[in-house]
Amino acid sequence: MNGGPSGFNNAPVSRAFIIASTLLTVLFRIQRRSNKLGLSFKDIFQKLQLWKLIPSVLTFSSMPELLFGLYLLYYFRVFERQIGSNKYSVFIVFSVVVSLLLEAVALFLLKDPGFNLITSGPYGLIFSSLVLFYFDIPVSTRIRIFGLHISDKSFIYLAGLQLLLSSWKRSILPSICGILAGFLYRMNAFYVRSVKFPEFIASFFSRFSWPSTGSTSSPAATRNALGNLPYVRRQVEFQRNYPSSAVTPVEPPEGSVSTLVSMGFDRNSARQALVQARNDINVATNILLEEQSH
Structure with missing residues (x-):
């Protein structure tokens, strides 16, 4: 199963996001700081370390999470091709911001100052995209293995399940927040699906990111x-x-x-x-x- 034509043709925002996530993950892994980017009640409500929000959104805490996360993000470039880079940028911002707000509410309610309850990584965007994938991407082929009926979408679900359980409860919480953000987007909460950024914001990514290796x-x-x-x-x-x-x-x-x-x-x-x-x-x-x- 693929997300359309190979490479990042007509998907500059996806390309820029994947490049940024990869570079930051590798950088923090080299510095051995990737495990310290998870969010906790102490970080947000006591120390007010709001600077951690940006790297925590983009940086995976381990290389296996990076591999599965990049696989999903690469496939989900199909949504950018469907709705265009401008509206896909809105989707990214909405998914990230809403999932972060939900995570902050969860941290406030749990109030565990000594433990990082939320692992780092773009879980909000990935699991918000999985909601759209479930409802909006049809099954194109079905196969039967050992009596089980499996569709071409099953591989995406398996990768999502692996990411969901990658850090146990530290990854389950942000995944649930991402799923809720995806439902809100699909329900067009706050009329978000009609929002568009000024055109220069979306076109910036086509100049910022590296050239596509796909078909031109x-x-x-x-x-x-x-x-x-x-x-x-x-x-x-x-x-x-x-x-x-x-x-x-x-x-x-x-x-x-x-x-x-x-x-x-x-x-x-x-x-x-x-x-x-x-x-x-x-x-x-x-x-x-x-x-x-x-």
């Missing part, structure tokens, strides 16, 4: 996927590059249809979009995103 696309297609062009201009540009009378529609390859389905789109809609886009998967993605936003 034209600048126009990238701008379309990030939502930087108005709808009318995008339609005119599409019609100019892909006139409907130019060629006879070609049946889309099953691989392209499966890729769009793995990104959460309906199979029939994905096929029609590919026919309209002359089997250009980037343009087809833009068409589907436009249909969802109207």
Whole structure:
């Protein structure tokens, strides 16, 4: 199972977040300080060490957690391709802030000053994404192993379970807070799903992060996927590059249809979009995103 086209094509925010998390985890591991980044009641309410919030959100406490966490974050770039980098940035901020607030409430209620109850790492974002993954990403294939029916989504759930239990109760608490944050986002609490940042914030990540190693696309297609062009201009540009009378529609390859389905789109809609886009998967993605936003 994959999250669409390989690499970070049309997913600069995911790329920047993964790079930052990896670098900080390695840095704190070299300094042997990664185990000291977990949050406790004493840190937040007595010493007021609020500086720990940022590294605790990005830094995993162990290398196994880093590997499973990066695997999940890499797959969840599919959501950025679905909703665009701007709204995905809003999703990240909402998930992180809400989960941190819930963690602070839990620490205040438990009031255990001598123990780090919450391990470090982007658990809020990962488990908030798992909520969207459960509800919004359809099953594309099913297999049967020793009498058990397993879907292609099972591997993501197993990685999430491993991360959930990685530090026992220290990882269970932030995971639960992330799940609650994901439910609030999906319920559109505070109308968060209609919020957008100023465009320069999302576009900053495309300049900040390293070049993608995945398949490349034209600048126009990238701008379309990030939502930087108005709808009318995008339609005119599409019609100019892909006139409907130019060629006879070609049946889309099953691989392209499966890729769009793995990104959460309906199979029939994905096929029609590919026919309209002359089997250009980037343009087809833009068409589907436009249909969802109207």
